[in-house]
Amino acid sequence: MARALVVQHTAHEGLGQLLEWLPAAGLDVHPIHPYLGHRVPPSVEGDALIVLGGPMGAYDDADAPWLPATRALLSTAIDDGVPTLGICLGAQLLAVAAGGEVQRGSDGPELGLGSVNVVAADQLLTTGSMPVVQWHYDTVTRMPDGAELLASSDAYRVQAFRVGDVAWGLQFHVEATAQMVHEWAASDGADASLADAVRFADDALRSAGEEVARRFAHIVIG
Numbered sequence: 001m002a003r004a005l006v007v008q009h010t011a012h013e014g015l016g017q018l019l020e021w022l023p024a025a026g027l028d029v030h031p032i033h034p035y036l037g038h039r040v041p042p043s044v045e046g047d048a049l050i051v052l053g054g055p056m057g058a059y060d061d062a063d064a065p066w067l068p069a070t071r072a073l074l075s076t077a078i079d080d081g082v083p084t085l086g087i088c089l090g091a092q093l094l095a096v097a098a099g100g101e102v103q104r105g106s107d108g109p110e111l112g113l114g115s116v117n118v119v120a121a122d123q124l125l126t127t128g129s130m131p132v133v134q135w136h137y138d139t140v141t142r143m144p145d146g147a148e149l150l151a152s153s154d155a156y157r158v159q160a161f162r163v164g165d166v167a168w169g170l171q172f173h174v175e176a177t178a179q180m181v182h183e184w185a186a187s188d189g190a191d192a193s194l195a196d197a198v199r200f201a202d203d204a205l206r207s208a209g210e211e212v213a214r215r216f217a218h219i220v221i222g
Contacts, residue, residue, distance in 0.1 A: 002221050003046035006031040007070055009054030009089060012183050016175035018050075021210045025217035034066035040073055048220040049077045053088030053173065055187070057138055058095075058102045071097040077167065083220045084167040088136055091161075091169030098144035098163045107155045110134035112181065112194035113201050116151040116159040116172060124168050124215050125150050125160060131204045132172035135184050139171065166219060174209035178202065 004022065008014055008031045015022075015029060022029050030046065032038040051074065056064045058071075074097035077084045086094035092102040114134045121127045130151070140158040143149065150168075151160035159171045173180075178199035185194050198205065 001026060001028045002048065002217075003028045003030055004048040004050050004220065005041075005044050005046045006050045006052065007040060007073070007090070008033050008035075008052050009056065009064065010035055012180070012187065013053045013055075013088075014175075014180075015050075015052070016173075016177050016180055017206065017209060018175040018213055021213035022217055025214045026221050027217040034070070035064070040066050040069035042069075042072065043076050043080065044073065044082045048083040048216075049073065049085070051084075051086045051090030051093055052175075053090060053135070056089065058089065058092040067093065074098075074167075078164050081164070081166060083216065085216055086167075086169040087175065088171060088173055091171050092138060092140060094163060094167060094169040095140045095142075095144060095147075095158075095161070098147065098167075100140055100144040100147065101142040102138050103141045105137060105139040105156060109137045110153065110155055111185075111188075111190055113197040113205075114153060114172070116153045118151045118160070120148060120150045122148075122150065122162060123166075123219050124162075124212060126211075130208050131201055132174065132208070133176035133181060133198055133205065134172050135176070135181070136171060140169070168216075170212075174212045176205075 118125045182195035
């Protein structure tokens with residue numbers, strides 16, 4: 001079975017539904033937890049790399065001292081052509097690792113149920129409106145040179161992008177469950193009803209998210 005190395009930055013932002021979807025599609029997942037002291041390797045130990053979200057910023061090395069190693073790992077994965085998926089913070093770290101920039105979002109945070117417009121279809125995404133879960137305060141303000149914009153929202157232009165042939169950044173959360181959103185809202189002091197909206201839209205979110213997971217696994221397995 002193909003193996004994906006997963007970098008998880010905090011206990012509250014794990015693989016969520018990807019823990020079910022990816023193995024079902026033939027991609028085994030092996031999370032490491034650097035916030036617990038796990039070592040971030042210099043290159044991908046496996047067939048793919050997934051970098052998850054977290055409450056820290058892409059440059060918050062003092063608060064999360066494993067971030068430089070994670071950015072270096074992402075850069076190496078791009079250079080080596082390893083299929084890579086960055087989610088939320090992971091997407092921002094991917095952008096920075098490849099030479100882009102991330103800043104605090106000028107239009108405020110995007111939180112809870114939302115949608116993005118996929119403007120360019122590729123191996124991972126299909127064009128059209130896609131329901132998603134959002135939970136971010138920062139945004140990619142400059143994509144890496146040569147990166148392709150794949151999706152935007154009304155609030156922020158860069159919602160999905162691809163670097164090279166097989167490295168994707170998704171600003172939104174395809175993995176999130178209503179319980180995860182409830183925990184994020186409680187941690188950030190946000191409106192608890194945000195989780196209810198996600199729960200009510202569960203079928204549509206699952207359909208969209210599972211398709212992304214299936215496509216990513218297919219890219220890895222070939």
